[in-house]
Amino acid sequence: MTPVDLHCHSNVSDGLLPPDEVVRKAHARGCQLLALTDHDDVRGLPLARKTAAELGLQFINGVEISVSWGKHTLHVVGLGFDDTNPELLAGLASVRAGRAERAERMALSLEKLGMTGVLAGSQKFADNPEMISRTHFARFLVESGRCKDTKSVFKKYLVRGKPGYVEHEWARLHDAIDWIRGAGGVAVLAHPSRYELGNETLRVLLIEFQRMGGEAIEVVSGTHSIADVARFGRLAQEFGYLCSSGTDYHATGEGSREPGLNSNLPTGCVPVWERWLKVPLVDVLPAKLN
Ligand code: AMP
Ligand code: MN
Ligand code: MN
Ligand code: MN
Numbered sequence: 001m002t003p004v005d006l007h008c009h010s011n012v013s014d015g016l017l018p019p020d021e022v023v024r025k026a027h028a029r030g031c032q033l034l035a036l037t038d039h040d041d042v043r044g045l046p047l048a049r050k051t052a053a054e055l056g057l058q059f060i061n062g063v064e065i066s067v068s069w070g071k072h073t074l075h076v077v078g079l080g081f082d083d084t085n086p087e088l089l090a091g092l093a094s095v096r097a098g099r100a101e102r103a104e105r106m107a108l109s110l111e112k113l114g115m116t117g118v119l120a121g122s123q124k125f126a127d128n129p130e131m132i133s134r135t136h137f138a139r140f141l142v143e144s145g146r147c148k149d150t151k152s153v154f155k156k157y158l159v160r161g162k163p164g165y166v167e168h169e170w171a172r173l174h175d176a177i178d179w180i181r182g183a184g185g186v187a188v189l190a191h192p193s194r195y196e197l198g199n200e201t202l203r204v205l206l207i208e209f210q211r212m213g214g215e216a217i218e219v220v221s222g223t224h225s226i227a228d229v230a231r232f233g234r235l236a237q238e239f240g241y242l243c244s245s246g247t248d249y250h251a252t253g254e255g256s257r258e259p260g261l262n263s264n265l266p267t268g269c270v271p272v273w274e275r276w277l278k279v280p281l282v283d284v285l286p287a288k289l290n
Contacts, residue, residue: 001261001262001263001264001283001284001285002220002245002261002262002263002264002265002281002284003030003031003032003033003260003261003281003282003284004031004032004033004034004245004262004271004273004281005026005031005033005034005035005245005246005247005249005259005260005261005262006033006034006035006037006060006062006077006079006188006244006245006246006272006273007035007037007062007064007077007190007218007221007222007244007245007246007247007248007249008022008026008034008035008036008037008246008247008248008249008250008259009022009036009037009038009039009064009248009249009250010022010036010038010044010048011044011127011128012038012041012043012044012127012128012131013038013039013040013041013044013064013128013131013133014039014131014133014134014135014136014250015038015249015250015251016250016251016252016254017251018044018047019036019044019045019047019048019051020047020048020050020051022036022048022249022259023036023048023051023052023055023057023059024051024055025258025259025260026057026249026259026260027052027055027057027260028260029258029259029260029261030260030261030284031057031259031260031261032057032058032279032281032282033057033058033059033060033273033276033277033281034048034052034057034058034059034060034259034260035059035060035061035062035077035079035080035246036048036059036061036062037062037063037064037077037078037079037246038062038063038064038131039063039064039065039066039075039131039133040063040064040065040066040092040095040096040099040131041063041092041096041128041130041131042061042063042083042088042089042092043128045061045062045083046083049061058276058277058278058279060079060080060273060276061078061079061080061081061082061083061185062077062078062079063077063078063081063092063180064076064077064078064190065077065078065091065092065095065170065171065176065179065180066095066170066171067170067171067172067173067176068168068169068170068171068172068173069173069205069208072195072197072201073168073170073195074173074189074190074195074205075190075191075194076173076176076177076180076187076188076189076190076214077187077188077189077190077218077244077246078176078179078180078183078185078186078187078188079185079186079188079216079244079272079276080184080185080186080275080276081180081183081184081185082183082184082185083183085179085182085183085184087178087179087182087183088179088180088182088183091171091175091176091179092179094171095170095171096130096131097130098168098169098170099130099131099132099133100129100130100132102166102168103119103122103123103132103137104119105166106118106134106137106158106164106165106166107119107122107137109163109164109165109166110137110157110163110164112163113163115141115144115146118137118140118141121140121143121144122136122137122139122140123136124140125139125140134154134158134164135150135250137153137157137158137164138150138153138154138158141153141157149254149255150254150255151254151255173208173209173212174212174213177209177212177213177214178212178213181213186215186216186242186272187209187213187214187215187216188214188215188216188217188218188244188272189205189206189209189214189216189217189218190218190221190246190248191218191221191223191224191248192205192217192218192232192235193221193223193224193225193228193231193232194223202235206235206239206241207239210239210240210241214241215241215242215272216236216241216242216243216244216272217232217235217236217241217243217244218232218243218244218245218246219232219233219236219243219244219245219265219266219269220243220244220245220246220262220263220264220265221245221246221247221248222246222247222248222249222256222257223248223256229263229266230266233265233266233268233269234266236269237268237269242270242271242272243265243269243270243271243272244271244272244273245262245263245265245271246262247259247260247261247262261284
């Protein structure tokens with residue numbers, strides 16, 4: 001068990017808990033190094049950082065940037081950057097700016113199925129109005145009785161090919177990496193198995209991401225199977241990537257893992273977090289993971 005979590009969400013994006021409660025929850029579960037990585041927004045970091053300092057929990061700044069790479073949507077996690085860097089902040093603001101108009105198109109498309117009040121209903125779930133996301137639509141559709149849980153909503157309505165899915169242009173990959181690196185951070189390719197890229201395309205991505213300055217990939221993720229962990233552990237070593245671990249916690253009961261602890265990296269993987277550790281990690285018992 002590794003008491004490190006470098007990927008989780010608060011209600012500044014599509015998590016349910018405010019930043020301080022995410023930090024408290026991770027700490028209570030035994031976390032020793034945490035990054036909060038809200039989608040396209042860093043405004044949860046000051047509160048998270050302050051709470052972590054009060055608890056004596058090691059904390060680093062994080063963000064998860066939405067990126068378009070060809071026809072694919074990718075997520076790039078930034079870690080350990082200066083969250084007052086003007087270029088990074090302007091870049092993130094530009095990514096958020098597209099979300100309102102995208103939400104309108106999603107709602108129009110769903111309303112063609114006879115649903116009503118989808119935009120206003122989903123907005124109610126977005127505590128940060130600039131960060132309206134598919135997750136908020138999913139929570140609204142569960143509340144209005146369309147599906148039993150958010151996972152089913154995604155499958156039926158919100159993934160590519162389904163009525164609530166609309167194409168959207170996010171940040172360009174090299175811009176996202178430049179913003180993170182320009183602010184002194186490390187760019188990490190989040191949950192690489194989620195993109196369902198063929199082997200060939202995946203290898204092209206791993207080469208391009210590295211060429212553009214990406215330094216790490218998420219090997220252990222709450223959204224990775226045991227086989228994914230082994231596969232991306234091998235690929236990280238083959239390509240010379242540092243390795244990251246994160247639960248991708250959003251909300252208790254929404255299928256994601258609880259925050260704070262991750263399974264160990266495969267043997268031979270070099271952890272991305274060594275440079276940020278001020279206090280060495282202490283071993284934790286395996287029983288705590290869920
Ligand atoms: P958006 O940035 O608005 O496209 O929303 C992306 C978020 O939706 C992801 O960060 C996940 O939290 C959530 N998500 C995406 N796909 C799924 C899925 N198949 N099941 C559940 N949640 C998902
Ligand atoms: Mn999310
Ligand atoms: Mn993601
Ligand atoms: Mn995430």
